[in-house]
Amino acid sequence: MNPDVLKRVRQVMAATFEIDEASIPDDASPENLERWDSLHNMNLIVALEQEFGIQFSDDDVMGALSLPKLVSIVERQQ
Amino acid sequence: MPESKIFILRNFAVDHIKRPLEKAGQLQGLPVEVTLGGYDNVVQDMLSLPGQPGHDLIVCSLTLDGLAGGLWSPSWSLEKAKDALTDLYALLEKQGRTRVALNTFVPPLNPWLPQTPASSHSGRTTAVRELNQWIRSFVEEKAGVFSLIDWENLAAGIGYEAALDPRFGMMMKAPFKAAFLELYATEIIRIVQAVRPRKKVLALDGDNTLWGGVVGELGPTNVAIDPSEYPGIAFYRLQFELLQLREQGVLLVACSKNNEADFWEVIEKHPHCLLKREHFAATRINWTDKAENLASMAEELRLTLDSFVFLDDNPAEVDRIRQACPDVTVLQVPEHLYRLPGLVSGQRLFDRVSLSAEDLERARLYEVEQQRTSSRSSFQSVDDFLRSLEMRADIHEMKAEEIERVSQLTQRTNQFNLTTRRYTETEIGAEVPGRKIFTLSVADRFGDLGLVGVAILHILDDCVEVDSFLLSCRVIGRKLEHAFLLSILQELPAHAPSLLRAAYRRTAKNAQVASLWSDFGLQTTETEGDNIVFTGEIGSLTCETPSFILLTANS
Numbered sequence: 216m217n218p219d220v221l222k223r224v225r226q227v228m229a230a231t232f233e234i235d236e237a238s239i240p241d242d243a244s245p246e247n248l249e250r251w252d253s254l255h256n257m258n259l260i261v262a263l264e265q266e267f268g269i270q271f272s273d274d275d276v277m278g279a280l281s282l283p284k285l286v287s288i289v290e291r292q293q
Numbered sequence: 294m295p296e297s298k299i300f301i302l303r304n305f306a307v308d309h310i311k312r313p314l315e316k317a318g319q320l321q322g323l324p325v326e327v328t329l330g331g332y333d334n335v336v337q338d339m340l341s342l343p344g345q346p347g348h349d350l351i352v353c354s355l356t357l358d359g360l361a362g363g364l365w366s367p368s369w370s371l372e373k374a375k376d377a378l379t380d381l382y383a384l385l386e387k388q389g390r391t392r393v394a395l396n397t398f399v400p401p402l403n404p405w406l407p408q409t410p411a412s413s414h415s416g417r418t419t420a421v422r423e424l425n426q427w428i429r430s431f432v433e434e435k436a437g438v439f440s441l442i443d444w445e446n447l448a449a450g451i452g453y454e455a456a457l458d459p460r461f462g463m464m465m466k467a468p469f470k471a472a473f474l475e476l477y478a479t480e481i482i483r484i485v486q487a488v489r490p491r492k493k494v495l496a497l498d499g500d501n502t503l504w505g506g507v508v509g510e511l512g513p514t515n516v517a518i519d520p521s522e523y524p525g526i527a528f529y530r531l532q533f534e535l536l537q538l539r540e541q542g543v544l545l546v547a548c549s550k551n552n553e554a555d556f557w558e559v560i561e562k563h564p565h566c567l568l569k570r571e572h573f574a575a576t577r578i579n580w581t582d583k584a585e586n587l588a589s590m591a592e593e594l595r596l597t598l599d600s601f602v603f604l605d606d607n608p609a610e611v612d613r614i615r616q617a618c619p620d621v622t623v624l625q626v627p628e629h630l631y632r633l634p635g636l637v638s639g640q641r642l643f644d645r646v647s648l649s650a651e652d653l654e655r656a657r658l659y660e661v662e663q664q665r666t667s668s669r670s671s672f673q674s675v676d677d678f679l680r681s682l683e684m685r686a687d688i689h690e691m692k693a694e695e696i697e698r699v700s701q702l703t704q705r706t707n708q709f710n711l712t713t714r715r716y717t718e719t720e721i722g723a724e725v726p727g728r729k730i731f732t733l734s735v736a737d738r739f740g741d742l743g744l745v746g747v748a749i750l751h752i753l754d755d756c757v758e759v760d761s762f763l764l765s766c767r768v769i770g771r772k773l774e775h776a777f778l779l780s781i782l783q784e785l786p787a788h789a790p791s792l793l794r795a796a797y798r799r800t801a802k803n804a805q806v807a808s809l810w811s812d813f814g815l816q817t818t819e820t821e822g823d824n825i826v827f828t829g830e831i832g833s834l835t836c837e838t839p840s841f842i843l844l845t846a847n848s
Contacts, residue, residue, distance in 0.1 A: 254308040257461050276464060 220293070221286050227266050228282070231259045244281040256280075263289065296326040297349040297485050300391075304333045304359035306467035313471070313478035321482055332466075333359055339384050350485050352394045352442075353385060356468060357421065364401070364417060371420040375427060382431065386438055394440045394484050395432055397425035399448045399457065440487070442480040448473065479641075487644035491599055492622065495538065495637065496587055498605040499549035499556050499578070502626050503568065504528050508551065513558035518565040523631075525565070530634035532567040543643050544574040544594065548586050548603070550610075553578040581707075581802065583610055584617035588705065589766055602642050679771055680841035683738040686773060687845045688780040691730040691747075696722045698744045699732060702765060706747075707802035709774075710763040711795065711809065714749075727752045728760075731781040735768055742767055746777050752789050757782075757831070759795035769805075776838040778813065782831055793831050799823035812836075 228243070229236040232250035245251040251259075260271055263285065269292040271279065279285050299314065301307065311327050318325035328348075330338035335355070357364035361373040385393045400421035425445050432441040448456040455472045462468030469477070500507045505517025505524045518532065519525035539545050545568075549556055556578045560566055575593050577586035583605075591598050599620035605611050606626035615623050622642060626633055637643075691699055700718040707713065721730065733746030745768045749761040764774060782793070795810050797803075800823075811817070814835035815827035838844065 253306070253465060254467075257309075257465060257467060273460075273464070276460065 216283075216286055217290055220289050221282075223266060224263065224282065224286050224289060227262050228259060228285075231255060231262045239282065242281065242283065259285075267293065269293070296324045298326050298328070298347065299350050299352060299481065299485065300328045300330065300338075300348045301352045301354055302330040302335045302338050303354040304335055305354070305356045306332065306461075306465055307354050307469075307474075309467065309469070309471065310354075310474050310478055310481075313475045314481060317475070317478040317482040318485075321486060323482060323486060325482070325485070335381065336384065339381075339388065348391050349488065350394060350481070351385070351388075351391050352481055353381070354396060355381075355398075357398050358466070358468075364421070369417075371424055374420075374424055378424075378428070382439075386435065392440060392484070392488055393438060394442050394481060395428060396442045397428050397445045399444050399453070400425070402453060440484045442477060442484070444477075447476045447480070451476065483641045483644050486641070492602050492642040493542075493596055493600040494544045494546055494574070494590075494594065494602065495535070495643075496546050496548040496590065496601055496603045496621075497535070498607070498610065498626075499547065499551050499559070501606040502604055503532065503547075504559060504563070504566070505630070508555045508559050513555060513562050514564070516559055516563065518563055518567075520565060527630040527633045529565055529567065531637075534634055534638055536567060536572065538637065538643060539572055541643065542645070545572055546590050546594075547573050547576040547578055548583050548590070548605075549576075549578045550580055550583070551578050582613070584614055585707065585802075587614065587618055587621060592705065592765070593767055602637070602640075604637060675770075676839070676841065679839070681738075682771070682841070683843075684771065684773070684841065685736045685843045685845045686776050686780075687734045687736075688731060688746075688777060688784075690784070691721075691732050693722075695732050695744060699730065699747050702744070702747050702763060703761060706763045706765060707800070708766050709769050709806055710761075710800075710803050711759070711806055712761050712798045713800050713803060714761050716761075725751075729781075729785075731777075731784065733764070733773065733777045735771075735773060746773060748777060748781050750781065750785075752785065754790070756790050756792040756794045756828070757785060759793070762795070771842075772839045773842065774809065775836040776842045776844065779834070779836060779838050780844060782834075791831050792828060793834070794826065794828050796827070797825045799825075 225236055225239055228239055232248070232255055234248075234250055240247060243251070245256070260276055260279065264270060267289050269289065271288065275288045279288055297318070301310065308329060311329070314325055314327050335353070355378075357374065361377040362369050382395070398421050400418045402418065422445070425443075429441060429443070432439045451472055456470060457473070458468060458470045497503055500509075500516075505528050506515070508516050517525040518528045520529040535545055547556065553576075556576075557570065560568055560570055575590045577583075577590055579586070583603075587598060587601060587603065591601065597620070598618050601618070601621045602624060603611075603614050603618075603621050604624045604626065605614070608625065611623055611625045614621055622640075624636060624640065627636060696718055700716055700721045703714065703716045703721070729750045729752065731748045731750070732744050733748075734744045735742045735746075745765040747761060747763050748759065751758040751760055762774075762778070764777075793815065795815060797807060797810055799807065810827035812835075813829075814833060815829035817825060818828045819826045
């Protein structure tokens with residue numbers, strides 16, 4: 216896992232969810248992160264697409280429900 | 294300011310609207326509290342609404358996907374959609390007290406039909422456009438309850454690409470992008486504000502605001518208003534916009550540093566000038582401070598300054614009003630003049646949900662003022678005109694309930710004010726031996742003008758001294774000062790001295806009364822700087838109560 220990508224994804228996530236970066240666990244998902252609801256999920260996807268200049272595939276949009284998955288989606292597209 | 298409560302009924306994921314709503318509210322100084330109804334729970338939420346605490350606005354936010362089986366269902370039809378909406382709207386109307394914002398729908402651009410002559414009148418696009426027209430008529434008919442947010446127009450304004458989000462629309466039933474939701478939020482806030490409109494008056498500068506250029510330099514017919522030229526077209530379109538605002542009940546007033554004759558020459562002689570003299574509810578075309586002019590127009594129109602919007606091109610004037618009149622909304626003519634038309638309307642300051650009794654009252658007041666002015670020109674002499682006003686003056690010693698207004702007049706009156714002494718309410722209300730305060734209230738055949746004159750006298754051992762003598766600018770030029778002075782002198786106690794002492798203290802504003810005391814037959818006795826003192830025997834004054842002013846009994 217590219218540590219730089221992970222750091223930027225965490226930053227985008229913290230900004231979108233309006234939470235402290237330190238409060239995001241490495242295995243963050245809608246189950247363990249209260250702010251990660253469907254509304255914030257959409258915002259997060261749009262924010263990541265803008266941050267990295269990428270486009271999530273349909274499967275990615277529906278399946279990107281954990282921090283490790285998000286990082287791998289970003290890495291795959293870069 | 295208490296929060297405005299907005300309840301959103303919805304049949305799709307409009308959750309993203311919360312933040313833009315709070316932001317749009319903040320921009321307008323209107324804190325909002327947003328409650329979202331359950332997703333696709335419109336009817337249930339609607340039925341439970343009456344039991345909930347008072348909302349300021351209910352937003353009924355619907356897409357066609359969740360209505361009448363869904364727009365793309367083969368069994369969908371325009372009639373079915375109308376029926377479904379009719380039922381919903383009837384429920385909303387029944388809940389009664391709270392205003393409801395409805396929306397039109399964004400017509401699908403792809404009707405999924407081949408482009409043939411036969412298809413152009415069928416298909417979903419046409420049907421939705423028709424449905425929208427039906428909704429517009431419905432809202433217009435029921436403007437007492439419903440307001441419209443026209444999604445079709447909003448989406449057309451920014452374009453479908455920017456407005457619609459097909460991805461999240463299909464995946465998560467969130468069909469709108471942020472840019473569209475921001476517009477939607479602005480419209481919602483606009484309606485909340487329009488329920489209690491504050492702005493009623495638009496104060497306009499002349500040069501480089503109503504027309505391009507300076508009339509004093511270019512001449513009245515050479516300033517830019519010609520719609521076939523730039524920037525003339527910008528000013529022409531602004532004037533068109535102003536006339537439309539006026540038709541909706543906005544009072545237009547002129548606040549211009551100019552020679553008054555020059556200003557009216559543009560209005561009357563420029564071939565392209567759309568604004569006419571009768572369109573102005575009040576005018577202050579002079580070299581006086583504009584903050585003062587706004588205040589005196591507010592007084593004339595009997596409105597407060599927070600109902601004023603001010604438009605001017607001069608940064609110094611804009612800054613002056615911002616500093617001196619924080620309640621006035623200040624707009625500056627933009628650097629790019631093609632942005633001038635639409636600037637005022639775009640601020641949405643004059644929105645109102647319906648024409649209230651108050652609006653009608655304002656229109657009447659304005660009309661009355663127009664009658665007063667217009668009748669002036671048709672008389673042979675000033676006295677003829679004044680006689681036609683059928684003035685009734687009520688002059689008496691100040692009553693307790695008049696203290697506030699008397700203090701106000703001493704604070705605000707600048708032009709017809711012989712000594713310009715300012716007094717607080719406490720000072721006016723205090724018991725001062727030998728002091729007598731008189732008030733003048735006037736009515737004429739057009740209406741009641743209220744308390745418009747104040748005189749403060751001191752009965753001293755050797756003379757009666759005029760401490761203050763002033764008239765509101767509303768009644769200047771009506772020869773009321775003659776009636777006022779004579780009446781109060783007659784009210785003096787029998788033991789009062791027969792010598793009258795009065796002063797004229799020159800200020801930047803009161804030149805017009807410099808010769809009042811000498812006109813009344815008093816002699817100059819001392820001059821000290823800007824203070825000139827006059828004296829004379831009360832019995833030998835050369836003023837008399839004009840025959841056209843009827844003195845009414847002390848009421």
